[in-house]
Amino acid sequence: MRKKNLWYNYISIMVMVVLSGSIFARTAQFILPIDLSSLPPPYNSVKLKPLDLGGWNHTPEELTKLIQKFDVKTIVEIGVWKGASSIHMAKQLPPDGKVYSVDHFAGSPELQEGGYEDEFSKLYDQFLSNVIHEKLTHKIVPIKMRSIEAAESLKNLKPDMVYIDGDHSYAETLADIRAWYPLVAGHGILCGDDFSLKEGDVSTAVKDFCKENGLKYITKDHPETKEPWLWIIQVSPRTDRLFNFWQFW
Numbered sequence: 001m002r003k004k005n006l007w008y009n010y011i012s013i014m015v016m017v018v019l020s021g022s023i024f025a026r027t028a029q030f031i032l033p034i035d036l037s038s039l040p041p042p043y044n045s046v047k048l049k050p051l052d053l054g055g056w057n058h059t060p061e062e063l064t065k066l067i068q069k070f071d072v073k074t075i076v077e078i079g080v081w082k083g084a085s086s087i088h089m090a091k092q093l094p095p096d097g098k099v100y101s102v103d104h105f106a107g108s109p110e111l112q113e114g115g116y117e118d119e120f121s122k123l124y125d126q127f128l129s130n131v132i133h134e135k136l137t138h139k140i141v142p143i144k145m146r147s148i149e150a151a152e153s154l155k156n157l158k159p160d161m162v163y164i165d166g167d168h169s170y171a172e173t174l175a176d177i178r179a180w181y182p183l184v185a186g187h188g189i190l191c192g193d194d195f196s197l198k199e200g201d202v203s204t205a206v207k208d209f210c211k212e213n214g215l216k217y218i219t220k221d222h223p224e225t226k227e228p229w230l231w232i233i234q235v236s237p238r239t240d241r242l243f244n245f246w247q248f249w
């Protein structure tokens, strides 16, 4: 009888030690300061902010499907904001996958009229902080540049996918598509957000680019508004089944 009690006590102490250890490990990340010096630049010099993933990332399931079905490993995202979609995409990639997150982090003209002005000055620190909190500094490479300049400096990258969600005016969308097309032409996926936004600026840019280059495009609806939203231009035979088979989605 005594021996049995001893065993009970021993087992309950072990259970308590294991439980409190795991509770400590979970809470420690919120209480203990993050050691920034162990992170690669530019993450090691950030003014760390609490997690705030406010953003758009309208079609996460569709992006996941593209990444998984086409074995995507390297993505360039143009227009990152606080990182909601970069972080979502990075989580879908294999351990050695990379997202190059391109943004000048100054906000778009359209956001300047949308009540987001207060966010602009802290945008870059907020983005870097979010990536740190999500433990993705090894997968997300910040490229703090204007889109067109970044396309020039990454021209030898050969990404599997380019996702365009920057300035949504007609001229800038068309300029982005033209600048990034050569990096995926023949092998990758060229896609973007907000097809039906505003007076059709994005959709007209996509259509004009396709006409100029004899290419096809498809769209996928916004899950809530049901308007065409995610757009994908056929730039490579690798994605033929996307355009030929309705079953893909």
Ligand SMILES: C[S@@+](CC[C@H](N)C(=O)[O-])C[C@H]1O[C@@H](n2cnc3c(N)ncnc32)[C@H](O)[C@@H]1O
Pocket (backbone or CB within 6 Å): 054, 055, 056, 057, 058, 078, 079, 080, 081, 082, 083, 084, 085, 086, 102, 103, 104, 105, 106, 107, 108, 109, 145, 146, 147, 148, 165, 166, 167, 172
């Ligand atoms: C709609 S937000 C991106 C949203 C983000 N993809 C998400 O899902 O949360 C547009 C972003 O594009 C950036 N941007 C606008 N024009 C740009 C340009 N020419 N070069 C680089 N970034 C630009 C803005 O700073 C802004 O952060």
